[in-house]
Amino acid sequence: MPPAALPGGAARSVPDQVPPPLLHSRIISWFQQEARDLPWRGDCSPWGVLVSEIMLQQTPVVRVQPVWEQWLERWPTPEAFAAAAPADVLRAWGRLGYPRRALRLHAAAAQIVAHHGGRVPTTYAELLELPGVGSYTAAAVAAFAYGRRTTVVDTNIRRVHARLVVGQALPAPALTAAEMTLAAQLLPQDTEESVLWNAGTMELGAVVCTARSPRCNQCPVFAQCAWIAAGQPEPSYIPKGQPWAGTDRQVRGAVMAVLRAASLPVHADLFWDPAAASNHGELAAELDKLHELNTHAPQLERALAGLVTDGLAQHTDAGYQLPR
Structure with a gap:
């Protein structure tokens, strides 16, 4: 051998x-x-x-x-x-x-x-x-x-x-x-x-x-x-698992969950304002999960921009949506 x-x-x-x-x-x-x-x-x-x-x-x-x-x-x-x-x-x-x-x-x-x-x-x-x-x-x-x-x-x-x-x-x-x-x-x-x-x-x-x-x-x-x-x-060596809680990946995942649940473009205000999301039945559950992360503004901006750059989302005048 x-x-x-x-x-x-x-x-x-x-x-x-x-x-x-x-x-x-x-x-x-x-x-x-x-x-x-x-x-x-x-x-x-x-x-x-x-x-x-x-x-x-x-x-x-x-x-x-x-x-x-x-x-x-x-x-x-x-x-x-x-x-x-x-x-x-x-x-x-x-x-x-x-x-x-x-x-x-x-x-x-x-x-x-x-x-x-x-x-x-x-x-x-x-x-x-x-x-x-x-x-x-x-x-x-x-x-x-x-x-x-x-x-x-x-x-x-x-x-x-x-x-x-x-x-x-x-x-x-x-x-x-x-x-x-x-x-x-x-x-x-x-x-x-x-x-x-x-x-x-x-x-x-x-x-x-x-x-x-x-x-x-x-x-x-x-x-x-x-x-x-x-x-x-x-x-x-000690293997290091990939972190999840609090990471950009977690925020991106939460944003993607909102977009998957949406039948229409999601207005940007809904990502930032928990109160604005309360009247959106089909999105309420996923928006609540996103807001529970208490994401700071730069991280959420980074997540939204990254999803658009990666072709996973589109940004129009009406808001954010999955690619068509």
């Missing part, structure tokens, strides 16, 4: 007593028996896989699944989605967060229709050209929608590799070339097996080898884990 790469860039060899085929067989067997029954697995269209991968970026499965199911029922093909109005897209996206993903997916659907005959591209290189599709998403769709042998590396896979092979509690704070090298080295040569390995390792990281409370007693490769063998050393 070639040298395996440490997250920091150094190299080590996978121990002889842990041959990769053993890791492959144990994780794949576990996945085939224990995998969650998720609707974008199994008999799912490539479009459904692409939608799931975009939605799952920085958003947990429990929040994504109901929105994904409604989305695919409403827009079962790229053609149907490309024809949707941006305002409808943003309303359907709801509270998944990072709504620019919805607009990028909308642009990707338009490109799929214009340049790929309405069919999601089949290769990594073609997928990478779609708006909003990065290296991870391109590799994941190629593997999970089309059964191609690609190196899929997300946060869960990185953590499993770091513990299982390198012996560290967590991978580096940011993805490194060394980690990509390690992932490529561990990828099975057989195409079908490689797809199962990618899916199984990702699932293992999501439900067993979790960041904060790993359930090592349920791990199919507990006996082969380098981190366990090393005595479960503490991480070299």
Whole structure:
């Protein structure tokens, strides 16, 4: 086996007593028996896989699944989605967060229709050209929608590799070339097996080898884990979650909730004056939530301007609205 790469860039060899085929067989067997029954697995269209991968970026499965199911029922093909109005897209996206993903997916659907005959591209290189599709998403769709042998590396896979092979509690704070090298080295040569390995390792990281409370007693490769063998050393850094309360992101989200609830443009006064909002039934609940944040004026101005700049809102003489 070639040298395996440490997250920091150094190299080590996978121990002889842990041959990769053993890791492959144990994780794949576990996945085939224990995998969650998720609707974008199994008999799912490539479009459904692409939608799931975009939605799952920085958003947990429990929040994504109901929105994904409604989305695919409403827009079962790229053609149907490309024809949707941006305002409808943003309303359907709801509270998944990072709504620019919805607009990028909308642009990707338009490109799929214009340049790929309405069919999601089949290769990594073609997928990478779609708006909003990065290296991870391109590799994941190629593997999970089309059964191609690609190196899929997300946060869960990185953590499993770091513990299982390198012996560290967590991978580096940011993805490194060394980690990509390690992932490529561990990828099975057989195409079908490689797809199962990618899916199984990702699932293992999501439900067993979790960041904060790993359930090592349920791990199919507990006996082969380098981190366990090393005595479960503490991480070299403390992960910092993204703050939410009081941030511009929270204010932007509250403003977007108001715009999604509105059937007409929202006059600017309603964002600033709680008393002015009391008589607007369809907006009252969301406006109350916004005002409860006690946002200072510069932050609210920044949120409104940022939403307009990002194409998530429009400002007219009548007020603010979702893009038409």
